[in-house]
Amino acid sequence: MDPIAGLSLGFSNALSFSNLGWALLGCFLGTAVGVLPGIGPALTIALLLPITFKVSATGAFILFCGVFYGAMYGGSTTSILLNTPGESGSIITALEGARMARSGRAGPALATAAVGSFVAGTIGTLGISFLGPVVVELALQLGPAEYFSLMVLCFVTVSAVLGGSALRGLVSLFFGLLLGLVGIDLQTGQPRLTFGIPELLDGVNVVLVAVALFAVGETLHLAWRHIEGKQEVRPVGSIMMSRSDVRRSIGPWFRGALLGFPFGVMPAGGTEMPTMLSYYTERKLAKPEHAKEFGTTGAIEGVAGPEAANNAAAAGVLVPMLTLGLPTSATAAIMLSAFQSYGINPGPMLFTQQADLVWTLIASLYIANVLLVVLNLPLVGLWARILKIPQPQLYAGILVFATIGTYGISNSITDLVLLYGIGVIAMFMRRFDFPTAPVVIGMILGPMAEQAMRQALTISQGDWTTFVTRPVSLAILLLAVLALLGPRLYGAWARRATG
């Protein structure tokens, strides 16, 4: 189906009363969890996963995508008013945004972030609509061998290319792969890594792992280093942007969006790089009279650009997720597991077999963007008030949700023990700077990669060279090796050149 026909079909579905309701609910929830420090979209969607047993796939995915987009909008509010970025993509926003808030310009900072998110979200969604079918065309040519190589590339980029250290990223990934292996082997029916515990035969639940990593581990880490004291929430003031604010923001919005989207689409995922690049670009391009606001009173360009880049990159992540079934962020990985719980196979067939679902989903992304601007600009006072929930009750409340989300899986104490065990590991991962997203991605993508590998080897009758004799597969694997070793070789070369 071509994008125009797809979109018109999608909009006719998405504008139904119930689907609009799901979108609104998702946007509302997403903004709220984005605003609240300590919970993010991955945790929220994980907790909402039981809804997949009650609601149609379309409704559930509209809800999830609303949460996903909404959290991006909400995250900027926290970084501007509280100067504590909730997620990696908002760190850069906090740089200038918090400075603007300190000099009494929180309102325009929030406004430029919201409008920038809208511009970027819309450009990103346009990208999904028109790039998606193209990627699908290409992806349909790929066999299991190429798929396996693509997943290897995805593993390498999400764990080894981004973040502080390739070694620690890979450890996180392998921890996730290990968790993914637990349970009955689908092909042969053998129990694997169950330690003889019957509860583990079904595998480790993704909700449990997400809750352990993002709620229990995070809260434990905060308690470990807790200092008494209140955080100061800056007052919002008027959100009206002056004419000069708008003029200074337009360029950064579009540049940020165009910079961010490709980063999201590439299997590297991640929002740190595009937001940082956007920040330095805007700093370079700013007029001299505005440039001095960077790092002092807060420059609006430094909020508008990175915020747009952040949202466009987040939208871009949906391209590999919907077209290839490859998740490059923790949130996308959890959405992928929702597809699996509907028995839908994510991948290139999705666009043909589930055309209705995919295009309705894409259409509701446009709708979510509009809803989010409307929710965010006039209601910013409400979101600022959410920030005033005192820390003790906030974290205690998060753990209430964590408990019910985990205990609800099968009313099992074993699950809670596992939850706390992985939570303690997550606390130390935080302390030692091991990234958590590769754990979730490895856990979801690992079993899929194993399946693709075994299919490929069945086709090749056990010949392992199939991965390197098929040209496309070889090319992808070489790319993975390059992604793993390239930065290091470059570093060594640069050291020799200077030293």
Add this chain to the structure above:
Amino acid sequence: MSDAASRPDSSLWPDLLAGLFVLFLGGLALWQAMVIPVSPIYAQVGPKAVPYAVAGGLLLLGAGLVYAALRGGWSWELEGVQQAPPTNWRALTLMSAGLLANLALIGPLGFSFAATAQFVLVAAAFGSRRFLRDLVVALVLTLAVWFGFVEVLGVNIGAGVLEGLILRALGQEVP
């Protein structure tokens, strides 16, 4: 390392332990991979291949971490560690007590009481001193969450003591 002198010696141990833990995890995986029963069903790649690969990967990465730790470690470079306030034992103890209380109570008393105990202890861990208010907030919140998850999301969680009382008071059947 040239700048090893600027680094306090005490930071070597934590990194080494992190590396050793990953080695331990790899060993655990290797042991579990070895005890996977050999499959009677014919398959090009058996169920053991990937577990062995993952175990091998973990052992290799663990060795890498140990090597990095012995060369000076990485923790001392982290901003979060450099600026970290001292360990708050009071908060950690109270929070662990909260988690354990939940674990112990959720079976016999049900979700709301267990989660309420957890809420009060965790709030106290983060410095709340208004015990009674927390108790009331917790009871309301846990009941709302229980009804929300059971009625709206359709999660199957058995009614505990408190949930049963309320359901009976509402004249509904206790699941």
